[in-house]
Amino acid sequence: SGKKAKNSVPKTDIKFEDIGGQERAKGELTEALDFLIQKDVAAEYGIRPLKGILLTGPPGTGKTLMAKAAANYTNSAFVAASGSEFVEMYVGVGAQRIRDLFKDVKTMAEKNNQSSGIVFIDEIDVLGGKREGSHHREYDQTLNQLLTEMDGISTSEHPRILIMAATNRADMLDEALLRPGRFDRKIGVDLPDKKARLQILKIHTKNKPMSGDVNLEQVAAESYGFSGAQLESVTNEAAIYAFREKSKELLPKHFSFAIDKVMMGEKTDRETNE
Numbered sequence: 001s002g003k004k005a006k007n008s009v010p011k012t013d014i015k016f017e018d019i020g021g022q023e024r025a026k027g028e029l030t031e032a033l034d035f036l037i038q039k040d041v042a043a044e045y046g047i048r049p050l051k052g053i054l055l056t057g058p059p060g061t062g063k064t065l066m067a068k069a070a071a072n073y074t075n076s077a078f079v080a081a082s083g084s085e086f087v088e089m090y091v092g093v094g095a096q097r098i099r100d101l102f103k104d105v106k107t108m109a110e111k112n113n114q115s116s117g118i119v120f121i122d123e124i125d126v127l128g129g130k131r132e133g134s135h136h137r138e139y140d141q142t143l144n145q146l147l148t149e150m151d152g153i154s155t156s157e158h159p160r161i162l163i164m165a166a167t168n169r170a171d172m173l174d175e176a177l178l179r180p181g182r183f184d185r186k187i188g189v190d191l192p193d194k195k196a197r198l199q200i201l202k203i204h205t206k207n208k209p210m211s212g213d214v215n216l217e218q219v220a221a222e223s224y225g226f227s228g229a230q231l232e233s234v235t236n237e238a239a240i241y242a243f244r245e246k247s248k249e250l251l252p253k254h255f256s257f258a259i260d261k262v263m264m265g266e267k268t269d270r271e272t273n274e
């Protein structure tokens with residue numbers, strides 16, 4: 001299904017230009033990735049090989065997009081998994097899944113003649129949460145396997161593997177993951193400010209029939225606090241309203257409805273979660 005398809009893309013077509021805002025995060029990330037691209041030069045300086053990059057920040061801010069853009073930027077093979085898929089796995093299955101991810105990315109890179117591969121794990125906190133005392137947790141084997149794979153990465157290895165992970169609860173992570181040589185780069189991915197919201201709205205309206213009357217600056221101002229994912233929803237909802245009304249173009253009122261809809265949707269989500 002969806003997950004399988006996501007795991008089997010040799011390369012993603014998301015580029016950093018497709019990510020609105022996040023200038024600082026993109027800068028930090030590309031700087032780190034340049035070490036991967038110029039790994040021989042980095043080695044000459046005795047720079048410890050970069051193994052893990054942790055993206056932290058609220059949901060829907062583009063962490064997955066960043067990981068995909070990173071794969072594109074470095075011409076790396078890309079495999080992805082989410083911490084939540086490890087939740088109800090039998091003992092040992094999670095560890096096997098981790099081994100497979102690393103094996104798959106290597107195979108994929110070799111097949112496509114790529115010199116590096118990226119393993120992306122979304123919601124890493126689910127499998128890498130703090131281990132407390134003697135409390136036995138079913139994901140311990142999975143986490144241990146991940147640590148083993150990370151420790152096994154060497155500079156001489158070909159293809160070079162980089163692990164990227166995302167979480168919105170960095171404080172929850174097991175210390176073992178944050179030790180030097182593991183996820184030792186943390187990059188914050190924050191909610192977009194007004195300028196970034198405008199950029200994101202522009203990205204997601206590029207392929208839509210927009211009326212000249214729509215003022216995206218105003219839409220950006222009215223969507224204070226929205227994440228990139230919510231802004232994408234706004235553009236999609238606006239298009240749905242236009243379609244429903246058989247309007248040839250997306251009009252200002254469609255955006256007003258869409259903002260309200262997305263805002264209300266959030267509210268009901270939150271209410272039902274509590």
Ligand code: ATP
Pocket residue numbers: 018019020021022058059060061062063064065066122166168200203227228229230232
């Ligand atoms: P989660 O933590 O919930 O997994 P995430 O931070 O990984 O979220 P993404 O999955 O990357 O967020 O974003 C979801 C969708 O929201 C993207 O596919 C894209 O359509 C839109 N989006 C989010 N952030 C941006 C952005 N900065 N620029 C453009 N689109 C964005």
